Each structure stands twice: as structure tokens, then as C-alpha cells.
């Protein structure tokens with residue numbers, strides 16, 4: 001229906017060109033820059049000020065990370081963008097009214113979800129999270145975070161999925177599909193090669209084209225293809241000298257032309273330095289937006305460094321996001337999401353994702369066993385990491401409470417003593433930590449050998465939890481972080497010796513957000529359960545696994561090395577500051593730095609298996625309370641025809657119901673440029689198999705899964721020869737395999753863009 005000039009309004013996608021044509025330059029500039037951001041607890045002057053006229057517009061969702069400008073005369077509403085990957089992060093209270101809370105669910109962190117190897121489960125989590133966003137009036141969730149876990153010390157690894165791009169990409173796509181099925185958008189982040197926190201805003205990542213294509217871009221490519229996220233968030237860093245948010249090769253040539261991304265690109269908060277160049281690169285929305293930015297854009301229009309056409313194209317890309325949003329569709333949100341429904345999903349999902357690393361006849365423990373529960377984190381669970389990936393949740397279920405609810409008998413004296421100690425130590429922690437600070441750990445109490453000897457006599461089992469936390473803004477340390485602290489080592493040793501002297505078992509629970517060293521202390525434990533950071537129902541999830549209510553079926557999404565120096569990227573991590581650099585007086589900005597990805601494509605298991613470096617626990621590893629056997633894999637598709645279909649039958653050969661993760665690795669013929677011994681190229685998780693139960697799993701490979709990236713030709717190439725299709729118990733142990741032959745070289749895509 002034609003609209004007369006005066007009352008042109010945004011009604012749908014088709015109306016966008018008319019609306020853009022009716023906008024003034026000032027309105028267009030206001031649309032491509034957000035309404036600014038204030039972070040409580042940050043000293044003044046750290047963040048560039050927003051436009052003063054935005055200050056007195058009341059926030060629809062206080063605490064949400066960002067909002068866009070409305071243009072009421074054209075029917076363009078403000079859209080709300082909120083963190084984060086583990087749940088909605090908004091202020092828990094408004095106008096200091098403590099009678100009406102605005103809590104959200106603390107979901108399991110991404111690295112735990114990836115350990116499920118279960119895309120259906122992750123989609124279900126996404127759906128629950130999307131529903132909460134919808135009911136709080138949020139239009140886009142700033143997640144999933146999906147940068148590769150290049151190094152165990154990466155400060156935000158808890159927010160990311162894996163060291164492998166295929167697992168990363170499919171997990172992110174599953175999350176995107178789940179959230180967006182509720183009508184709320186997502187933002188896959190941080191695009192790209194942002195694999196550390198050290199000086200992230202002024203860091204130059206120096207990386208080869210092959211490592212970019214096969215690892216650092218690959219996950220995002222899969223997430224775009226299988227998820228179609230509404231938005232992509234460009235990262236803070238540079239790649240090979242150019243800010244990602246200012247790089248048209250990344251954001252237009254690769255993301256849009258090659259991958260056919262149809263959505264909107266937003267910056268990370270205060271990312272990049274040149275607003276006009278960001279729009280020229282098709283980074284459509286500059287978040288959170290600040291006054292100097294919009295002034296610079298008006299100037300750029302004048303001096304020609306930003307053309308009217310380019311501005312219009314970016315505005316159109318944002319309006320495309322607006323017309324999909326719940327607020328544009330006038331969704332009546334309740335401010336009352338169904339948090340108890342989410343809690344039930346969280347409890348089961350976390351338990352199904354946990355990884356049983358060791359079990360010498362110690363687990364499961366049937367109630368009402370008498371448990372001696374040790375470790376601060378047994379009584380103060382770490383549900384998730386810190387920074388923008390944190391969530392203001394109503395509660396966290398600790399392990400002691402969950403064990404009591406599960407009918408176990410705990411030593412009351414221990415519980416009282418830990419309660420007293422934790423209260424005392426918590427009171428000494430910094431009062432109002434800023435968003436970017438991780439609270440220091442509470443040290444373990446020096447064990448009282450006499451008391452422990454007595455407990456070892458009368459209790460059935462010792463359970464000890466080791467906790468770790470980290471978050472945005474800084475990376476982790478080797479000492480007292482990747483490595484155990486002395487107080488932890490002493491605690492493990494004393495308890496283990498006492499309980500083993502009485503032929504009692506010791507179970508260690510790892511409530512951590514990133515990989516730690518395990519080889520030097522695992523002999524103290526009869527069982528090790530990797531719980532990661534399991535979300536607000538975490539204690540109950542751990543208890544469900546300990547009791548056997550849930551048979552653990554998680555597998556490692558990241559390798560646990562024997563020692564830090566074995567990590568392929570350890571020598572150069574996290575890079576170095578450039579001489580004479582400055583943060584312009586703003587510590588948030590960091591200083592100009594660079595990091596060289598010298599290990600190239602040999603990240604994680606790709607490095608360990610190819611260089612024959614043994615790990616403590618390999619990628620893909622995980623035990624069950626039952627056992628599984630496999631048939632030989634069969635290629636069921638015709639030779640040389642894509643997709644390549646592989647069938648394999650799994651049998652539960654044990655005596656408890658359980659689920660198996662089927663991992664298909666490809667070991668390709670050697671090339672002179674070198675390639676990893678094997679790479680994960682497909683996976684699937686069975687349903688719950690009863691003892692003796694079987695399931696035939698169908699796996700699919702595309703020709704692209706056999707390809708490598710040839711920098712010389714900037715092309716994806718399939719080399720002729722014999723490919724081994726391997727079913728692995730993990731990246732280091734092949735159970736069974738079959739062969740697949742490629743007769744002649746194939747070039748799948750060529751003349752691709754270089755970054």
C-alpha cells in the first residue's frame with residue numbers, strides 16, 4: 001500500500017527503503033550508534049560519555065547492556081540487547097525496590113554445555129533462555145560466545161565451547177536455533193580470533209590464513225550456516241593489523257559474500273577506533289554508542305569519508321534487525337519468566353554434560369551413604385564465571401544442601417565449621433567488586449589431621465571439591481590457578497592418606513571454568529568428576545551424578561595437558577606489549593600489543609596427537625557408569641558421492657542404562673604442507689541405551705570435511721588418496737575405522753579473500 005510522504009512508517013521488511021529515504025542524516029546517525037552505557041562501580045571518565053539527551057530517557061530494562069535509538073515519527077522502536085551466554089544479565093532490582101526481584105536463571109556455562117556433545121540439549125537450553133529474555137522485554141541476547149579455547153589460561157574460556165571448531169560451531173548453532181525459536185535474536189561473538197583477554201582492545205592477532213580458515217573462522221562459518229544468527233558481534237582485536245570491526249574483507253567479503261550472512265553486525269562495546277571505517281566495513285551498529293562517535297559520523301558525511309549510500313545501507317541492515325524484534329511485533333512481555341521451568345532444565349542438562357574423568361569403583365554412591373564433604377566450593381558452589389558472562393540469579397544450590405536433599409548423611413561438624421569459615425572469609429572480600437573483577441579464592445583451611453583420621457574411621461567416603469573462577473578482562477595464571485595451590489594440595493594429600501588408610505574412597509569434584517593441571521595430584525583421588533561451572537542448580541546436578549540418578553555422558557571439549565608447557569600456544573601466550581604503547585590513561589583500553597599464533601593449526605588435540613605429546617585427559621575423553629561396544633563403521637553412500645554417509649552401531653555392554661557420544665575423526669592423506677593426524681568431523685549422541693540396547697547412528701560428512709585450506713591458492717582443496725574414517729573413544733584412542741578413497745584432487749572453493 002503506497003504511503004503518503006508525511007506518514008511513512010516502518011511496517012515490515014518491504015517498507016525499509018522508503019523509511020531510510022525519509023530519514024534525516026541525524027536520524028540515520030542516531031540509528032547506527034547505540035544510546036550509551038553506564039557501568040555502576042566504574043570510576044568516572046573510564047567510559048566515553050553518551051549523548052546527554054539520552055541520559056534522561058528511562059531504561060526499559062535496567063542493567064541490559066545496550067539499547068538503540070528510537071525514531072518514533074517513523075515507527076522505529078528502541079531495541080534492547082542484553083548479555084550473556086549463560087543467562088540474562090540485568091539488574092536484580094529496580095529503583096531500590098527489593099520487593100520485586102528481576103532474577104534470571106544462571107544456566108550452565110558454555111564449556112560445560114559443549115561437554116554434552118548434545119545439540120538437542122543445547123537447543124533446549126537456548127529455548128529456555130530465549131523465553132526468559134522475551135518475558136523481560138529483551139530483543140537480542142549477546143551470545144553465544146564461541147571463540148576457540150586456544151590456551152587454557154584464556155580468561156573467558158568458560159564462556160566459550162571448545163578447542164575444536166566443529167564442536168564449537170555446532171554447539172553455537174544449536175544455541176542460536178534454540179534462542180531464536182522464541183522470537184528473540186542472538187549475537188555470535190566475538191568475530192574473530194579473540195582468544196585472550198590480555199590488552200584485548202588494542203591487541204593485534206597475527207595468524208596465518210590457513211589457521212584462520214580451518215580454526216578461527218570455521219566455527220563462526222558453521223554457526224552462520226546452521227544457525228542464521230540475527231547478529232554477529234565483531235571482536236575488539238585486530239587481525240593481521242586491521243581491527244575486525246573496521247575490516248570489510250572480514251565483515252563483507254567473507255561473512256556476507258562467501259558465507260551468505262544476511263543479518264546485522266554490531267561492535268563489541270567501545271570496540272574499534274574509526275566509526276566511519278566501521279560503517280564502510282559494514283559493521284552496521286556501533287555499540288553501546290557514545291556522543292563523540294555520532295559527532296564523528298556527521299563529520300565524516302561532510303568530509304566524504306562516509307558516503308550517504310554506505311550510511312543508508314548500514315541503516316537498512318539495522319532496520320532489518322528491528323522488524324524481526326519482539327518490541328516491533330508489540331510482544332506484551334510479563335516481567336515474570338518461568339524460572340522454575342528453566343531450573344528443571346538446567347539441573348538435568350548440567351548433570352548430563354559433566355565429565356567423569358576417573359572412577360576406580362568409587363562412584364556412584366547410593367544414599368544414604370555417610371559423606372565427609374571437604375573443600376570451600378563444596379559449600380559455596382561457583383555457578384558461572386564473572387564479567388558480562390555473569391548472571392544475577394535468585395539462588396545457587398550448593399553441593400552440601402543437595403547431598404542432604406538427596407538423603408545422604410553429612411558430617412554436621414564439617415558443615416558447621418565450613419559455614420563459619422566461609423562466612424568469616426567472605427566478609428573480608430571486596431564489598432562491591434566492579435563488573436570486571438573476579439573475587440580472590442577463599443583458601444582451603446589447614447586440615448586437622450586428628451579430626452580427619454576420626455572422619456576416615458566413621459564416614460564411608462570423602463568428597464573434595466576444587467574451585468576455580470575467572471572472567472572477562474583478564475586471563476588466568478599458571479601458579480595457583482592452572483596449578484593447584486599449596487593449601488589445596490595439602491588438603492588432598494592429608495584427606496587421601498587418612499581415608500585410604502581406612503580403605504575408604506576419595507572423590508574429587510572439579511568446579512572450574514577452565515582447564516587445570518591434574519597429573520600431579522590425580523593419584524590422591526579414586527574418582528574425579530569434572531562439573532565445570534554448572535549453573536544455579538549445580539549442587540543438585542553434581543549430586544544426581546554422584547548418586548547415579550544420572551549416568552554421566554559428558555566428553556571433554558578441551559584437552560587436559562600433562563603440564564602447561566605442553567600446550568602448543570604456551571610459549572607465546574598472551575603475547576607482548578609493543579614498545580612505547582599507551583592506554584591513553586584509560587586502563588580499560590589496554591596497551592597496543594601483539595600475539596603471534598605460531599602454533600598455527602596445531603591447537604589442542606591437533607597439536608598433542610600430531611606431535612605425540614601425551615595428555616592427562618584427551619579431547620573427547622569421558623567415562624560412564626556402563627560400557628559400550630561398536631560395530632565397524634560402514635559407508636552407506638555411493639563412492640565419491642557427497643554427502644558421505646557413515647553408519648555405526650553402538651551397544652550398551654554394561655549393566656546400567658547410559659548414553660554414548662559417537663566421535664568420527666578423519667585422518668587424511670599426508671600433504672607436504674602438513675596436517676593434523678586426525679580431526680573431528682562429525683559426532684552424535686545416542687539416546688539412553690538400556691543394558692544390551694543398541695542404536696545405529698548415522699553420521700554425515702561433506703566433501704568440505706575432507707578439505708584443507710591451501711594458502712598458496714587461497715582455496716579449499718581435497719587431496720586424492722585414502723582417508724581413514726575413525727570412530728574414536730577420544731582424540732588419542734581409535735576404536736574402529738574404515739577407509740574412503742578420493743581418486744583425484746578437488747578444489748571446492750578458490751580465490752577466497754585473505755585477511
Ligand code: GLC
Nearest residue numbers: 065083142189268269388472
Ligand atoms: C563486553 C564483552 C561482550 C559483551 C559486551 C556487552 O565487553 O566483550 O562479550 O557482550 O561487552 O556487555
